[in-house]
Amino acid sequence: MALDKIKRMFIELANIARFVGRFFKELFNPPFEFKEIIRQCYEVGWKSLPLISLTGFVVGFVFTNQSRPSLQEFGATSWLPALISIAIIRALAPLVTALISAGKVGSNIGAELGSMNVTEQIDAMEVSGTNPFKFLVVSRVIATTFMIPILTFYSAFVGLLGGFLNINQNENTSFLSYFYEVFDAVDFLDLFAMGFRSIIFGFTIGIVGCYQGYHSSKGTEGVGRAANWSVVMSMFLIFVEELLIVQILQGLRV
Amino acid sequence: MIKQHTSTIDYNDKVIDIHDVYKSFGTLEVLKGVDLQLFKGENLVVLGRSGTGKSVLIKLISGLLMPDQGTINVLGEQVDELDVKELQKLRLRIGFSFQSSALYDSMTIRENLEFPLVRNKRHLKRAEIDESVENVLEAVGLSQTINQMPSELSGGQRKRIGIARTLILQPDIMLYDEPTAGLDPITCIDINNLINEVQQQYKTSSIIITHDLACAKTVGDRIVMLLDGRFERQGNFDEIFDTDDARVKPFHDYNFID
Numbered sequence: 001m002a003l004d005k006i007k008r009m010f011i012e013l014a015n016i017a018r019f020v021g022r023f024f025k026e027l028f029n030p031p032f033e034f035k036e037i038i039r040q041c042y043e044v045g046w047k048s049l050p051l052i053s054l055t056g057f058v059v060g061f062v063f064t065n066q067s068r069p070s071l072q073e074f075g076a077t078s079w080l081p082a083l084i085s086i087a088i089i090r091a092l093a094p095l096v097t098a099l100i101s102a103g104k105v106g107s108n109i110g111a112e113l114g115s116m117n118v119t120e121q122i123d124a125m126e127v128s129g130t131n132p133f134k135f136l137v138v139s140r141v142i143a144t145t146f147m148i149p150i151l152t153f154y155s156a157f158v159g160l161l162g163g164f165l166n167i168n169q170n171e172n173t174s175f176l177s178y179f180y181e182v183f184d185a186v187d188f189l190d191l192f193a194m195g196f197r198s199i200i201f202g203f204t205i206g207i208v209g210c211y212q213g214y215h216s217s218k219g220t221e222g223v224g225r226a227a228n229w230s231v232v233m234s235m236f237l238i239f240v241e242e243l244l245i246v247q248i249l250q251g252l253r254v
Numbered sequence: 255m256i257k258q259h260t261s262t263i264d265y266n267d268k269v270i271d272i273h274d275v276y277k278s279f280g281t282l283e284v285l286k287g288v289d290l291q292l293f294k295g296e297n298l299v300v301l302g303r304s305g306t307g308k309s310v311l312i313k314l315i316s317g318l319l320m321p322d323q324g325t326i327n328v329l330g331e332q333v334d335e336l337d338v339k340e341l342q343k344l345r346l347r348i349g350f351s352f353q354s355s356a357l358y359d360s361m362t363i364r365e366n367l368e369f370p371l372v373r374n375k376r377h378l379k380r381a382e383i384d385e386s387v388e389n390v391l392e393a394v395g396l397s398q399t400i401n402q403m404p405s406e407l408s409g410g411q412r413k414r415i416g417i418a419r420t421l422i423l424q425p426d427i428m429l430y431d432e433p434t435a436g437l438d439p440i441t442c443i444d445i446n447n448l449i450n451e452v453q454q455q456y457k458t459s460s461i462i463i464t465h466d467l468a469c470a471k472t473v474g475d476r477i478v479m480l481l482d483g484r485f486e487r488q489g490n491f492d493e494i495f496d497t498d499d500a501r502v503k504p505f506h507d508y509n510f511i512d
Binding site: 031115116119120121123124125126127128129130131 | 313316343346348350357358359369370373419423
């Protein structure tokens, strides 16, 4: 029984590796589906803006509020902008954006491709001489890989704005001096790392959602499972990747 | 009204030639040595109970599935020996009408119909694409639906649009998977007439998968019956059911209850 489970797990891993390999093979093979890529960028990026704005702002505002008492004990509230900046740019913005996107975008991709699979729309594309992998998978993975980093930078900015509003209310710090402190606390490596890890997260969300949807079992239950597993697996992988990237960055800083 | 069906069949030209094909899914053996030929201009009906592998057969013909054993020759090409590009090229000559219609939910009817054309005939100008779309819509009698979404159409209309989408590439072979399943009797007659009109107008050779005997009688030049993974009976409608075989007779009796 346990042996069977291990065997199934390795077969699944091999299938995922083949799926990722196929993505890179198709990525550079013409024809390119530019129109569909732009449509997917709109779906992933633009339509996620309201949710990302709200979560980014709330995270910045609440984090500032909760951090104040600890710093107040040492009379160090002037360090709040630096603390918020480091927390948001190094950890919160990429992680929160990725997790929110895994829930919103990943489940959407999983469910959409899953239901296309169930209703034979993917087969219909294939028999009409179109490469469904290129049209459906490549375009969506490119869109998430490009748009999640943009959303992450946007989320960081909105989070910093949330922090500013809170600080401005309590400490009367001006906009300019707040942002001077914010950018003084981070360096190029921090911004680069934020972009890099959100590219990895974006790719993960796209490829996991597409894999789950593309290989969903037939039936409505299969669609639900595809959507559900897209989120669960993406989130798990995002945490693992975050852990690894943090270790690598620590090494680079030393 | 049921329209009269006439075919011009060239019995010297086999457009599909299937020889000794086996297909299993895990331990379930679906096809156990199937032999089948489709001649140019012919409407061939494949009858059989649910789960006997009728749909598997046309998925093998279109290369969506590969046989475990045996050969499938379509328009002179051996399907299981083609590479991806060759298979893609062959598929442009095969129209596949799905049981579920398989229309793309997120696209309008116009976009659904354009989809195969835009991707496979990239040299076409906008006006030529529009003309092709209008022509196939007219052929299936649904010109007014051009800007609607698939969810706004009835089951019968969706079937027609599914057929129109395959016709836009002007295929040599049409594969119909349960074209009348889930439709009311009047709409079934419309679809059967449409299958015959398509054959007349586009000079196609067709395989029609069904368990609807009215459909089989209306559109079929020849009928084959899939029993226990093999084609055990073939002929015209009367020949097929002129038997006491307990696997065949109930089929007829259920469809034509007095």
